[in-house]
Amino acid sequence: MTVQTERPPSGPVDVAKTTPGGPRGPRPATGKRAGTFVPYLLLLPACAATVLLLGWPLLKDVLLSFQNLNMAQLIQHVTEWNGVENYKQVLTGEDFWRVTLRSILFTAVNVVLIMVAGTLIGLLLARLGKRMRLTLMMGLVLAWAMPVVAASTVYQWLFAQRFGVVNWVLDKLGWHSMADYSWTSSQMSTFFVVTLLIVWMSIPFVAINLYAATTTIPSELYEAASLDGAGVWKSFTTVTMPFLRPFLYATTFLEVIWVFKAFVQVFTINGGGPDRLTEILPVYAYIEGVGNQHYGMGAAIAVLTILILLGLTAYYLRIVLKQEEDEL
Template sequence: MTVDSQGTATAAPVDAPGRAAGKSKTPPPPSGPKEVLQPPRGRRSLPGGLLPYLLVAPALLSMAVLLLYPLIRNVVLSFQQVNKREMITRETVWIGFENYTKLLGDADFWGVVVRSVGFTAANVALIMLLGTLIGLLLNRLGKKMRLVLSLALMFAWAMPIVASVTVFRWLFDEQFGVVNWLMRTLGFAGYEQHNWFETGFSTLVIVMILLVWGSIPFVALNMYAGLTTVGTELYEAARMDGASGWRTFWSVVFPNLKPFFMITTFLEVIWIFKAFAQVYAMNLGGPDRGSETLPVYAYIEGLGQQHYGLAAAISILTILMLIAAMSFYFRLILKQEDES
């Protein structure tokens, strides 16, 4: 600042940065090796490959406690004779493969196996057929009707098993059932207090209707979700070529959704093959054990007849059958990957 002759103070011009005389310039960066920053003390980084295993460790531990340990105990039990006497005396009697040889030589066991396989095949075929058709219908409906149908499917899917079995038992009731009333209304004779649970076959048919009704929503909604991934240009190309609806499905929809059909069919096989609550709650596996499937057969032999070792062997054989089905499925998956 300077003062002129009039006594007025004026500010001196500010020098440009770095141009003022006598001022030091910005020091150059050090020429030595750069200093490596160390993480703060108390916090050490995990090895790169260890973190994913630590994240899945709780889930693996829970599965080991809830699934693996009971499975191992079940395998051990299948090699023992555990009946009412052994339960009272707490005596461990090892009998090796005697439970398995007894089952494999029992005609009743093979009858239940054939019944379970046929029951599973019929259910899965109907579920996949009707679920696919309803999924295609969802894809063609407008927004409002699609919403209504989707809500109806969700309500059917969300209904508890015991509640749905109770409803179906009322529908097919001998005296007050709606089905008997409907058959009489349509003019059919012989449905005055007709007993729909008189035979094991008719009981399984009712259970099959229940299982199909409860499983269709899963297939239909997933089918609709898969159809949304198929490009509209493929449908337009098929229409330009003059393809019918059936030809369009086999040439456009099925090739694009083949993985969906494979995984859904496999999941339905597992779901139906191990279905227990619906079969048992409908008629307790009766009459005369004529509607037993493998899970119900194992339950009745175990808790009903108190042959716990034999029941464990039945459950292990059931698991082996499912593993055989899984191996077939995984071979199909690997074959498809090799072709693609």
Template sequence: MTVHSQGVAASALEDAPGKAAGKSQTPPPASGSRKVPQPPRGRGRRSLPAGLIPYLLLAPAVVCGAVLLLYPLVRNLILSFQEVGRRELITRETVWTGFSNYTDLLTDSDFWTVAGRSLLFTAANVVLIMGIGSLIGILLNRLGKKMRLVLSVALVTAWAMPIVASVTVFRWLFDEQFGIANWIMRTLGVSGYEQHNWFETGMATLTIVTVLVVWGSIPFVALNMYAGLTTIGNELYEAARMDGATGWQTFWAVVFPSLKPFFLITTFLEIIWVFKAFTQVYAMNSGGPDRESETLPVFAYIEGQGQFHYGLAAAISVLTIVMLAAIMSFYFRLILKQEEEQ
């Protein structure tokens, strides 16, 4: 038993090195040499050019703008070359008149009267809006935090008020019998303001509309002006004070050159907004009395909806766009010149 057990043990010891050697003949692969499998690439797959991606992202907005803006503009242009009245609407007949609508307008003294009135109305409003708005913006920059917050809230409230609601309030203010304007004039001892009609002339009506438009547009200019003033460093103001510059000299030498792009862009926007103002003028007195307070948008609306001259109204709107584009070409040149100087 002893010899047998020793022989078995010896044979086990002789087999063990062989097994160990057999296991050591295949060493495990090094961890650094392991290759990560790559996903197979699809055949014929190509990435989009980098320059094409921005245009693809803008494509939905361009398409929506073309559908919502370009199509009505083209349709209105086509309508301006047609005679569209009550008979054409009933019979659904298309009557082409060529440039007769345009020749009728360009030879009509009423059209030129309304066009001149619109230009004067726009110029007066833009000058007042930019002047008063800039002054209030400077005031915002000089006030403390609490008073600046109060004034900013008041400006935003005036800016956010709906146009029709603001027109209604102004009509109450200038009411013949219960208006505050007549009460103030009587309190000051001015005679002739017992049930005075503030809308008896076109000039008086447009004056009230101007007050309304300026009141509603000042917040935009004032808040933007204040935002622009925060970008000017205090060292420029300190240098101006050390040179003995007054307030106006500081404005023209420091503020205006630094905010010249702001003034150009804001004036550009205000001209567009005021020139196409419709709701304020029409809701105030419907272009009256005797159509003496009509501007071009109101003139086109009354000719179309009131007189059923839709082709003529379309021609008026086209000429309005042409006039506005001619006016704005001057500001486009200034903006481009400003960019070249920078």
């Protein structure tokens, strides 16, 4: 019985095709493995700068919060560890919780005003002509680019008691009782000036971001909505808002962080006064730490401020993610 086997191919055999990796054999995987580390090497300088500029000061602040440190100990280079005593004093006192509640309310009011005004101006930019849009954007950029200390000084001049422009204008308009009014003499009036300053400096960021977001909306969607009989409000809710919602979430998140740590504006206007009634957590930490020379106490307040801010942002991100899941 004859068994037939497969006939070998006739003619010369191409070794380059039959051999894995070509005529030189299989390619080594060393080059491929080295390529996987390239992204991490590119990120290394940024990570090193972050650790050096943020991580190390944060670690020093945490270590300082567990020390009893005043001016005499600082001069003598004496380190006195007191455990969680600083945190215990802060958390058991009424001042910290009062300032925390004030900081949260202050942040909420400012963020709402910033987002509403910034969104309206951003939508206005999308509807203006080219020249008017350019003029308004130049004004927004100039307001945004002004240094915080310079802007705070300008607002101090505007709301000065004797020679302030605001009091002079109000007096000329008929409110003669405002001719010599002190805007920093009460808690609410001081917060009004600070809020006006923060909102004025924050609106450009929101407005420009929202205007940039509107440029990504295809015009065909508005045409389709108009063919379906949708009016201005219906087009806004069904076309504009779905595109703007991610930008609104991200911008609100950034504004919460920025307003919550608004130290310069509050401290420059009135130093947290009158009678420390306008202190928010960053100002409270500075006054307790540097002003009263309780550096360990101030460091503990700063650490707690960071934890509260992380908690607020985590809660906000949880709400955003839940809303996105519901939309899906």
